[in-house]
Amino acid sequence: MKHPILQEIGRDFIGITEALGSAALLLRSVFFWFFRSGFEAGEIVKQAVKIGVDSLAVTALTSFFTGMVLALQMGSSMRNLFNEPMFIGTMVAFSMLKELGPVMTSIVVAGRAGAVVTAEIGTMQVTEQIDALYTLGTNPTRYLLVPRYIAFMVMLPLLTVFADFLGVVGGCLVGIVKLGVSPSVYLEDILTYLDIADFMHGFLKTFVFAFMIATVSCYKGLSTKGGAEGVGKATTEAVVASMVLVMVLDYFISALLVAVGI
Amino acid sequence: MIEIKNLVKSFPDRCVLDDISADIKEGELFSVIGPSGIGKSTFIKCLIRLLRPDSGRIIVDGQDIASMTNEFALAKVRRSFGYLFQEGALFDSLTVLENVAFGLKYLTDIPGSEYPRVVKEKLALVGLKDVEHLKPAELSVGMKKRVSLARSVAAEPKYMLYDEPTTGLDPVTTGMVKDLILDMREKLKITSIVVTHDLNLALEISSRVAMLYAGEFVEVSEPSRFRQSEHKGVKEFMEISHLSRK
Ligand SMILES: Nc1ncnc2c1ncn2[C@@H]1O[C@H](COP(=O)(O)OP(=O)(O)OP(=O)(O)O)[C@@H](O)[C@H]1O
Ligand SMILES: [Mg+2]
Numbered sequence: 001m002k003h004p005i006l007q008e009i010g011r012d013f014i015g016i017t018e019a020l021g022s023a024a025l026l027l028r029s030v031f032f033w034f035f036r037s038g039f040e041a042g043e044i045v046k047q048a049v050k051i052g053v054d055s056l057a058v059t060a061l062t063s064f065f066t067g068m069v070l071a072l073q074m075g076s077s078m079r080n081l082f083n084e085p086m087f088i089g090t091m092v093a094f095s096m097l098k099e100l101g102p103v104m105t106s107i108v109v110a111g112r113a114g115a116v117v118t119a120e121i122g123t124m125q126v127t128e129q130i131d132a133l134y135t136l137g138t139n140p141t142r143y144l145l146v147p148r149y150i151a152f153m154v155m156l157p158l159l160t161v162f163a164d165f166l167g168v169v170g171g172c173l174v175g176i177v178k179l180g181v182s183p184s185v186y187l188e189d190i191l192t193y194l195d196i197a198d199f200m201h202g203f204l205k206t207f208v209f210a211f212m213i214a215t216v217s218c219y220k221g222l223s224t225k226g227g228a229e230g231v232g233k234a235t236t237e238a239v240v241a242s243m244v245l246v247m248v249l250d251y252f253i254s255a256l257l258v259a260v261g262i
Numbered sequence: 263m264i265e266i267k268n269l270v271k272s273f274p275d276r277c278v279l280d281d282i283s284a285d286i287k288e289g290e291l292f293s294v295i296g297p298s299g300i301g302k303s304t305f306i307k308c309l310i311r312l313l314r315p316d317s318g319r320i321i322v323d324g325q326d327i328a329s330m331t332n333e334f335a336l337a338k339v340r341r342s343f344g345y346l347f348q349e350g351a352l353f354d355s356l357t358v359l360e361n362v363a364f365g366l367k368y369l370t371d372i373p374g375s376e377y378p379r380v381v382k383e384k385l386a387l388v389g390l391k392d393v394e395h396l397k398p399a400e401l402s403v404g405m406k407k408r409v410s411l412a413r414s415v416a417a418e419p420k421y422m423l424y425d426e427p428t429t430g431l432d433p434v435t436t437g438m439v440k441d442l443i444l445d446m447r448e449k450l451k452i453t454s455i456v457v458t459h460d461l462n463l464a465l466e467i468s469s470r471v472a473m474l475y476a477g478e479f480v481e482v483s484e485p486s487r488f489r490q491s492e493h494k495g496v497k498e499f500m501e502i503s504h505l506s507r508k
Contacts, residue, residue, distance in 0.1 A: 128351040131312045135345035137368025
């Protein structure tokens with residue numbers, strides 16, 4: 001019995017299974033070459049700049065304004081509840097460090113750097129540059145993927161720290177200008193109620209996000225087919241998948257970290 | 263020595279190579295000709311497993327690479343090959359110098375300080391100079407092809423595979439590339455496989471010519487005998503080639 005809807009579901013299922021299988025093979029190859037070969041220092045630096053440094057401005061803007069709007073909203077809610085803006089620093093820092101810093105930064109990096117990686121590798125795939133690597137004594141995992149994995153895993157956590165800091169500063173600024181909270185009170189609110197575990201909670205998550213974004217972008221790039229059109233399609237798919245996965249993974253990792261007490 | 267036995271390769275919609283066998287001996291210059299879209303690039307890609315054959319064997323120096331699954335072993339076999347891509351496949355993000363020097367780093371012991379000299383030498387072989395600092399996007403199609411040729415021969419491999427080495431080149435550079443291919447064979451004893459639809463080139467330089475037709479080698483012989491082939495596909499192709507030449 002062949003029902004069109006069943007066929008459609010079956011085809012999707014096979015597609016997903018195949019994608020997971022090839023992604024697993026890609027991961028195996030990345031681990032294999034990570035330990036097997038000398039690192040391409042030049043490539044790692046180049047990618048770290050492309051992925052990290054070039055994302056600085058966007059990260060700065062998004063996190064700064066996020067911190068500001070957090071302070072503003074909290075301030076007005078607190079005023080409604082208690083007639084004065086209390087615990088602004090605590091709330092802003094809590095939200096930034098645990099959730100918004102890591103998540104917003106990951107989304108920015110997935111959208112910017114992830115897209116660059118997929119488009120670049122995808123273009124290399126459709127113009128046979130990937131094949132050329134095999135004929136010149138190296139291979140795409142060693143030359144392209146390992147440096148990008150390293151760059152993502154190093155730069156995303158660093159960017160997150162930067163975003164956390166700017167978000168808190170943004171909140172402080174709104175506290176001073178709009179809410180009349182002095183910087184010393186703001187800082188004290190943070191230091192009294194937050195400890196290093198709150199920071200670690202957000203910081204640790206970024207390693208998982210970085211690994212996921214690297215895997216999705218590289219995998220989508222390498223499986224690109226069909227010329228320039230295919231590159232565009234692969235890039236969009238990679239960005240959408242990374243962004244959704246950041247949100248989904250965020251919940252599960254948070255649950256896990258909470259369970260182990262971080 | 264490369265032994266090809268009963269090679270079959272099909273794509274989802276059609277069977278491109280259907281039972282191909284040939285032995286390519288040391289020092290030989292073996293050409294494969296055939297019209298566009300017949301499967302020449304597919305054939306040459308199978309020889310270094312850029313494409314995986316459906317069945318058959320490809321034995322390079324005693325090792326069957328058609329069914330090899332170990333990436334490490336495969337990479338080792340590939341090291342003895344140089345490959346000229348039909349579209350060049352230059353790395354966009356690197357300069358001409360870095361492109362031509364790329365293989366030197368992985369395939370030879372030449373120290374990095376020597377690269378500029380070696381690259382200059384290789385570029386001169388294909389009639390190019392003072393282009394080292396340019397990016398591929400700043401080159402013409404013919405120049406890209408020649409840079410790519412310089413890159414593929416730079417490490418002086420044991421086997422050279424050329425996919426359409428002269429397409430898109432003017433007569434002068436075509437002559438230059440022809441000489442280069444012959445030199446690679448005569449001076450460095452490199453075994454070469456040339457895939458082309460340029461019948462005249464193939465007949466002029468090869469020790470043996472094979473005609474790919476309907477997924478098979480319908481004629482494999484020395485150029486002089488090839489001209490006298492009785493096969494209808496070969497005759498037709500020769501007639502059209504001669505017509506287009508006049
Ligand atoms: N990746 C692929 N997927 C599906 N079909 C393919 C693929 N690559 C090649 N083909 C088909 O296989 C056939 C042979 O292609 P191939 O590139 O080997 O031809 P060719 O002889 O090199 O042609 P040309 O002289 O134009 O380069 C073509 O009909 C092509 O449509
Ligand atoms: Mg071709």
